[in-house]
Amino acid sequence: FAAGPPGTGKTSLCRALAQKLTIRLSSRYRYGQLIEINSHSLFSKWFSESGKLVTKMFQKIQDLIDDKDALVFVLIDEVESLTAARNACRAGTEPSDAIRVVNAVLTQIDQIKRHSDVPVSCPSGAWEVIPVGVSVRCDVLCSLAECCPVADVCVPPCPQCQIIYPRQQLLSLRELEMIGFIENNVSKLSLLLSEISRRSEGLSGRVLRKLPFLAHALYIQAPTVTLEGFLQALSLAVDKQFEDRKELSSCA
Incomplete structure (x- = not known):
């Protein structure tokens, strides 16, 4: 399981793990196969059809597993949706067909885990609501508590796109620590970026990746x-991101 706030790269981490393992085990397997399952796609509006969808999908996965030349990875995204369906069914707001889907998925996961070479990863943004029946099937929990800093997400692509000109070298956080965060002609801009990174705490990774575009579109409006x-x-x-959040909260 990969748990953490939105935008911290849970799904990306699971995809990267599949790629790395495929490369590392290339001497044993000819190719890797990543199968991504969206939990919402497991539910059908037709009664009793949801369980059949789950069985049919996992049968296709089993066919891939039977190929000994393939290293198969199963990624079940938004796994908390299964939890919501189960809780709603218990509360009487969902038909019993919903809980059949959850039980069918858990049963199929148990069957897959009989194969020692089929990793199953489940990124979730709400680990606290995952039921015991799901959490006990978790062998490793990877918690992504923080997003990438602004310095790693926003600044490097801009010189490559020739938006920032002339190019200037920024000091790393370690280099700033070595000079005691003293401001001078060399460290001035690096300290400014460090301050922006500190103030951006709480923004998701998706928002951080949009910041260069928003900064350029709203406040620069020039080629370079x-x-x-x-x-x-x-x-x-x-x-502006925090101001927009405050406005949305006041309207809610």
């Missing part, structure tokens, strides 16, 4: 910009 100008626009974009 200096690094200092870009960081100032980036700071305004971060402030």
